[in-house]
Amino acid sequence: MQAIILFGHGARDIRWREPFDRMATLWREQHPTTPMALAFLELMQPSLAEAIAGLVDAGATSVRIIPVFFGQGGHLRNDFPVLLADCQAKFPDVQISAAPAVGEDPHILQAIIDFGARELT
């Protein structure tokens, strides 16, 4: 069974995660047969490994990670591959893979442009 993780940076202020909680709700409403979990790089729980463990407990054999980051800087280019390799070592029987950062998706960039245009009117 395939599962998905929305993976964000994390922050000290708990309210930072509100859009992530809204995305979790949207995912579960729209894709109820594909288990999803949130995970955070730092400062918030669960970690990526904890999120994968939860999905594996729920029956996942394959986990696709969506990095909810705009840019691909040090976190995604340096920290994330190490973290991914650690997780793969912890869960050798699970197929773990990662999508590009959401900032690479032209539809998401267009949605930001459209938001900006609406904010001017």
Place this chain on the structure above:
Amino acid sequence: MQAIILFGHGARDIRWREPFDRMATLWREQHPTTPMALAFLELMQPSLAEAIAGLVDAGATSVRIIPVFFGQGGHLRNDFPVLLADCQAKFPDVQISAAPAVGEDPHILQAIIDFGARELT
């Protein structure tokens, strides 16, 4: 004349800004009569004040700032209002205002959900 700023966090790795440069191109293609500038909170140039100065030089009398952040944590709740007040003091004749963070927009959250769903297939 109204102008817009796409305001991001910034990062050490110059490649982090690539989605911002793509958004700048999209904006200029789609909204050529509304001047836009990128600006960054830290680690990248220009600063918010520098970006506003450039837009004012280009004739802007009103600047709407779009915070390209998912979550509203310490940066947006604490640092940003101070920065905004500093900028308003520097440019008293310019109407400066800020939109909510892009992570507050349901269309953008939906675009992320749709990206995740496409990444599973």
